[in-house]
Amino acid sequence: MEVASQLPRTVAVPFLVDALADQDTAVRQAALNQLRILKEKRAVQAILAQLDDTDISTQQMAMAALRSITGQQFYARLTDPDTKRWEAIHQWKAWYQTARLHYPEQLTPTAQHPVQAIDAPNLHLRTLEGQQIALRCPPKPILINFWGTWCGACQQKLPYLIAFHHRYGNAVMVIGVAFDEPEGEEGLRAFCAQRGIHYPQVMGTASVTEALGVHSVPQTVLIDTRGKIRFWWEGARDLATMERALRLLTEQRR
Structure with a gap:
């Protein structure tokens, strides 16, 4: 998935949104984390859809990405009761109903992509x-x-x-x-x-x-x-x- 970091943003963002449709949970989670780092507003709707994922970790990562992109702070820890997690998910969905006018241009997943790795520089x-x-x-x-x-x-x-x-x-x-x-x-x-x-x-x-x-x-x-x-x-x-x-x-x- 780090191959996206080597691409122009205009190509990388659709690439990452497409990855949210992948059947591999690890690929979806990798895409969520990259979109979180990029703070890509065009991916908000696609990330919101990940809140309905059956994998709890993916739900958590989707909330982390949404917090990074929107500045809203609805979240629940992995160790919190299911009721608190679903409450946070409901808050995100309710928020988007009123905030969607601020996110008019949205991308939707259309394909699947593999995960790749890259080397690390001096740091x-x-x-x-x-x-x-x-x-x-x-x-x-x-x-x-x-x-x-x-x-x-x-x-x-x-x-x-x-x-x-x-x-x-x-x-x-x-x-x-x-x-x-x-x-x-x-x-x-x-x-x-x-x-x-x-x-x-x-x-x-x-x-x-x-x-x-x-x-x-x-x-x-x-x-x-x-x-x-x-x-x-x-x-x-x-x-x-x-x-x-x-x-x-x-x-x-x-």
Whole structure:
């Protein structure tokens, strides 16, 4: 899906709206995240349709995209009762009935597209504690997980990341980059404390998105000590997958 970031906006936006009709949940979610970053007003109606998706995580991502595009703040956390989630969905639909005149030009999905990945450039990440982490020539490999507290698939991956950090934290730096956090840094800190997440966290920003080309979550990259991305995964991955990648990286360094 990151191929869209290489296209002119006039081509990329219809491409992404088309992807909302894909049968693959991961593709729909990737498109929602890119439209969220682009703040594309012509996609509001198509994104609203995703609120009726049977996948709760997709509903959450649709609400996150709508918040980013419209500035409205109707949302419910993944852990909230179903009644609160449906209340937020109803609020979005009711809002659009009165606001649709402000969004006269709307695109509708017409096709399906696959997901692709891209490489990452040089970048410095600033953690919540103020630490600056350079991705080029780090002292040890870096595993970066791009995620959000509102993302169901991201939460499914957390136990694997926590276990990976516990086992290999001395050999690999694990970092979380959280995007579109509705409660900001304090909300992210509280969530991490509640879930026992002890590896550094970074607030995802537009500059991070532009530099790394990350427009969907969850994604995970493994960077070697030369600052080169050696592995890039979209969607949730288990502990064994990350362990195999680290083992291959270690063997290649010998």
